[in-house]
Amino acid sequence: MEFFNQFMIAPDAQHLLLLRYLLVITLLIHVPYMAMAVGCTSLSLALNLVDRDRKVKTTPMLGRLAYDLMRIAVPNRVVPVLFGMLPLAALWMIYGQWLYQSSVNTMNLFPAGVFVIAAGLLAAFMYKGTMYPGGQNRIVNLALGMAAVGTLIVGTYIVIGSVVRFQDPERWHMTHDPIRTLTSFNIIWKHLFFVMSGFAMAGCGILYFFFDSSRRKPVMDPAYMKIAKNVGAALAMKGVLVLPVLGFFYMVTTPILAMSTEVYSVAIAALIVLFIIFVLLYLVLASPTPRFGRLTFILLVVVFLLTGVWDQMTLVNATKEHSAMLVSRAEAREAKSKLEREKLGTDALKIDLALGENVFNTVCSTCHKMDERVVGPPLNTVLPKYAGKYDELVSYIQSPSKKDPEYPPMPAPSVNLLEIKSVAAFLLGQDPGTLQGGGGGSGH
Amino acid sequence: MKKFLGIPAGLGYFGMFAAIYLTMQWDWSSHKSPPHQPIAFSHKIHATTVGLECTFCHDLADKSTFAGIPPVEKCMSCHKNVKTESPEIQKLAGYWEREEPMEWNRVHRIRIREHVFFSHKRHVKKGITCQQCHGLVQYMDEVRRVSSLEMGWCVGCHQENGASTDCLTCHQ
Incomplete structure (x- = not known):
């Protein structure tokens, strides 16, 4: 994290608010695609494996479906970069800013996961290249397919694990051993949720990309259409049915301080959308013709949007204090630079004893009296130390420090430089005439 | 109509999960959310804006088993x-x-039935900061529990810092 911090800038309150929106948008661009890529590649490999074991290859249907699935997962060179790699780099930056100067121990694991995912997407692309369109006379490189699925699963596990750890500040500083850090039920459930949502996405992807009426349809023979429709709808259905179970286990294992009432409400909203998708898929399975491709696809993306909002909200909850610290530091920096700007304009200040008296009575007198201990010490015991040291008193009031262990530390008062100079002149009985014009002067 | 029986079955399935999620929401807000206090005391104002040390108010933290309120x-x-x-x-x-x-409503509590003996003094003397266990309290308006105080969490920290993990170190 120390290495990482030097590339980041210290965020302030508006900056952190912007990061929250950016996070949801980036997750919405990245996660549905990535899940679909994992789901399609795994299913394609499974279909090829089933097809290989068949002794009599009566139809090339399964091989063809395996190829068409890879056309959804990695259609060309641009899509994996645009929806896969670029948003991942953006996510790394967003999390790095959000957790600036925290002790979180998985920020360095994240890029390792990104490299593994890049290798996985490349392997998937090459695996697709070993298949012939139409699925005939092909020499499918199954080893390459297995490598693609394996690296994608491992890479997404590392990235998801790193991110899930961000919402567990209790363990941020605990261990730097990556294996121990990534061994957690919370991460396992979240990753299973991701993979299963990927299968649902792959199923809905078949229904949308193959059969949607608004898209240019490839010429399909009815037997292939039937297989593709049934495989797609059944796969999506399994995914949709298992997601509530995984969501339950994921929520149970999420740290309590990442939760809030609203987080559960978002989960229930996602459940309602999943039920609507279930009904649509049920109707698709019951009817002989493929329908609702676009609707189920869009609704599933809505589920991804809700899980993105969920992830953002849990991170906001878990990092509440860390964000408050960043905001408070940003405010301190702002106050300091404001004071420095004021110092530059000191020449124009007209020190005013009446203003000084007024400031003393409204601000200082809460804690200080002349001859009596209130919260702070009686002023007639401390002022003699500043006799003839006007500048020293001004700078002490500007940024007070603890002097006497008997008393609580004095907080920096919310007054401007003119008021501070005026009250110091009033307290020391200075003649304002001797102080003006010379940047405060020494008073002598 | 037999083929549409799946829809009510699905309604039951998703409805069951909705009920489970609602129960979890109720359980969180009534048992696991941070406790409300009799007055709106803010640690953030006192420890960050004013700059009071933790021990200015909790003056027993480095002297006793309990930090004291x-x-x-x-x-x-x-x-x-x-x-x-x-x-x-x-x-x-x-x-x-x-x-x-x-x-005041209690935020941190070690369950008594586990016979755990915990001393603030010993940890403060060793140089463990308050924040390592209690989180960034100086930035909290309303205090919440950041660490679970569960055994695995204690043991993890003891291992990281080379402290004893003998049973009798904590259980008496």
């Missing part, structure tokens, strides 16, 4: 004069005048 008298040593117009401080002054102790 300051008596109303401690609050009033400043608040007889500071912010007396605030309604929350007037509530505090009410406790002072009635000579009643403030009934």
Whole structure:
């Protein structure tokens, strides 16, 4: 994290608010695609494996479906970069800013996961290249397919694990051993949720990309259409049915301080959308013709949007204090630079004893009296130390420090430089005439 | 119509999960959310804006098993004069005048049935900061528990810092 911090800038309150929106948008661009890529590649490999074991290859249907699935997962060179790699780099930056100067121990694991995912997407692309369109006379490189699925699963596990750890500040500083850090039920459930949502996405992807009426349809023979429709709808259905179970286990294992009432409400909203998708898929399975491709696809993306909002909200909850610290530091920096700007304009200040008296009575007198201990010490015991040291008193009031262990530390008062100079002149009985014009002067 | 029987079955399935999620929501808000306190005391104002040390109020943290909660008298040593117009401080002054102790709600508790002996003094003397266990309390308006205080969490920290993990170190 120390290495990482030097590339980041210290965020302030508006900056952190912007990061929250950016996070949801980036997750919405990245996660549905990535899940679909994992789901399609795994299913394609499974279909090829089933097809290989068949002794009599009566139809090339399964091989063809395996190829068409890879056309959804990695259609060309641009899509994996645009929806896969670029948003991942953006996510790394967003999390790095959000957790600036925290002790979180998985920020360095994240890029390792990104490299593994890049290798996985490349392997998937090459695996697709070993298949012939139409699925005939092909020499499918199954080893390459297995490598693609394996690296994608491992890479997404590392990235998801790193991110899930961000919402567990209790363990941020605990261990730097990556294996121990990534061994957690919370991460396992979240990753299973991701993979299963990927299968649902792959199923809905078949229904949308193959059969949607608004898209240019490839010429399909009815037997292939039937297989593709049934495989797609059944796969999506399994995914949709298992997601509530995984969501339950994921929520149970999420740290309590990442939760809030609203987080559960978002989960229930996602459940309602999943039920609507279930009904649509049920109707698709019951009817002989493929329908609702676009609707189920869009609704599933809505589920991804809700899980993105969920992830953002849990991170906001878990990092509440860390964000408050960043905001408070940003405010301190702002106050300091404001004071420095004021110092530059000191020449124009007209020190005013009446203003000084007024400031003393409204601000200082809460804690200080002349001859009596209130919260702070009686002023007639401390002022003699500043006799003839006007500048020293001004700078002490500007940024007070603890002097006497008997008393609580004095907080920096919310007054401007003119008021501070005026009250110091009033307290020391200075003649304002001797102080003006010379940047405060020494008073002598 | 037999083929549409799946829809009510699905409604039952998703409805069951909705009920489970709602129960979890209720359980969180009534049992696991941070406790509310009798007055809106803010650690952020006292420890960050004013800059008080933790031990200014919790003065037993480095001297005793318990860190201690300051008596109303401690609050009033400043608040007889500071912010007396605030309604929350007037509530505090009410406790002072009635000579009643403030009934703070507990945020951190080690379950007694596990026979755990924990000493603040020992950890503070070793140089463990308050924040390592209690989180960034100086930035909390309302205090919440950041660490679970479960055994695995204690043991993890003991291992990282080379402290004893013998059973009798903590269980007596």
